[in-house]
Amino acid sequence: KTQPHTLILYGQRRMGKTSTLYQLVGGKRGQTIREYPGHPIFPVYIDLQRLAGCDMPEFFARLSQDIVRNLHKRNIRVVPRETWSSNGTLFSEFDAFLDQIEELLPENGLLVLIIDELEQLQESVERGRLSADIFPYLRSLMQHRTRITFILAGTNQLVEDYWSIIFHVGISREIDSLSREETETLIREPVAPMIQYDDLAVDRIWLTTRGHPYFSQLICHRLVSATNLEGRRSKLITIEDVRETINLVIEEDDSHLQHLWNESTAVEQFVMASLAGTHDIGEASVSRAEISARLRETAYGEDAINIGLRQLEVRRLLIRTPVERQIQRRLAQPNGWHPTLISKDYTYAISFDLLRTLCFDLGMDFESLPGQSKPAKAREMVNYWRNRRDVAKLTEAIRVERGNII
Structure with missing residues (x-):
């Protein structure tokens, strides 16, 4: 028989990995897979934290x-x-235990x-x-057992070299954030048609959340609960409702956010602070050189900062974007210039631009505004609403987002 493939699921915490596994083991959605005609599977969930x-x-x-x-x-x-x-007979004893199970499985049955x-x-x-020998032993089971297979789940740390002995024998799939379309489906469909969201609320x-399943569901749960408990005549959730709920989530339900911060190393915390804790918060991205400049007074050198950036990227807490830069050098002949492409650089980001948020709130296309810098974009935005004789709408949006400015 062909050895069934091991499946490795990895991703941030609270992305829905465990919920998916529960469905496979005993949920209604996994019933068709468990009881597939002629090829039943027998999933056993094992939480290593226990x-x-x-x-x-x-x-x-x-x-x-x-398993029993x-x-x-x-x-x-x-x-x-x-x-x-x-x-030293422990592994052979467990082999004998698995042999017994394979004999008892129905024809074409598979223990997962x-x-x-x-x-x-x-x-x-x-x-x-535990002995380090457990890793090659598990690898051997994955490679040679024809009626037993594995589904392994964990965080993004599984892509590190430490796990290569197991990671490279299976099919790996990252459990990532939802797309924009998937996020809107998650927001709207469970409560439609009784409760509706306006478009700006969905955009907000x-x-x-940028499609993070846990935070998307947390915000929606509080919105729907508030709508039902308050007995509103209108069942329409607006952007103002979303803003109020986001503030409550940050104040009252930030345990997972705090966990993400607490499990970060000191240098990772400094890197995140350099991206989010300055007057430039909200800019699209920050160059690598600027990060170094902002951390110049700390005890961390370039090697430590690079490690911190890499780990934050692995954990999907940071977005790295490649950028290409050109310089010009004068050629030997008169009036001659030759563009030279230098090596790629990277910019990093963990936050969203306030102007971009305002554009979504006001139903505008940020990219369509003239200008490259943030001040230029801001001037063009004011001109846009002045020409429409509706500056009050822009003023109200700024007041809601940053009440201390107006």
């Missing part, structure tokens, strides 16, 4: 118990081992071991609780 602190015998004992319990629900009776050795929070293995090995949610 096994944190286990030594090798306890790890395999509890792992086998999870889940298969029992599907009427497959597996005899569990009473004890697990602490010597779904291992979540995979980084916990690395932490347990580094703390000395998109600008705030």
Whole structure:
């Protein structure tokens, strides 16, 4: 038989990986896959955080118990081992346990071991609780078992070299943010037609979350709950409602945001502060040289800053954009200039431009405004609304966004 492929799912936390796995194991949406005619699968969900602190015998004992319990629900009776050795026969004992399961599976049946929070293995090995031999052993199972396959899930750390021994034997898929269209579907469809969103409200949610499933759902949940609890006559959610909810989320529901900050290293925190904590906040991007200039007074050199930038990019907390720069050098002949393309540089960003936000709020196309700099864009925006004899609309939008200015 052909060895089934291992699937590796990775991405930021709160992107929906675990929810997807739950559906496969026991949810309604995964039922068709579990009970596919002629080729049933038997998924077993394993949360490695629950096994944190286990030594090798306890790890395999509890792992086998999870498998036995889940298969029992599907009427497959597996005899569990009473004890697990602490010597070199442990892997062979688990092999014998898997042999028993393969014999009991129905024809063309497949056991799927779904291992979540995979980084916990690395932490347990580094703390000395598990042997590093567990990695090549798992790789061997993935390569040679024909009736057992794996779905591995974790954060973006799985793309690091440490995990190459496992990462390169499977098919990897990143669980990323939703597209603009997918985000609008998530916002509108669950509550339509009873509750409606105006277009500017949807745009505002998109600008705030950029399709992050958790934050999109969190904002929508609070909006819908407020609409229902307040017994509004109008069931239309406006951009003003969205702004108020975003402020409440930041004040009251920022635990995940705080977690993202707390799990960052000191240099990563300095890098993020250099991008978001200056008077230039909201600019589209910041050059690498400017980041160095802003961090000149810190204790971190270029190598440390580069590591911080890379880790933030891996965690998808930072956007890196390549830019090409040209210089001109004079040729030997009179009046001769020759454009020379120098190596690529990069700009970095973690925030959104206030002017761009205002343009969405006012239903304008930011890119259509003349001018390259932010002051030029601002002048053109004022002229646009002055010509339409409706400067009051611009003033109100600025007042809502930055009440301390007006």
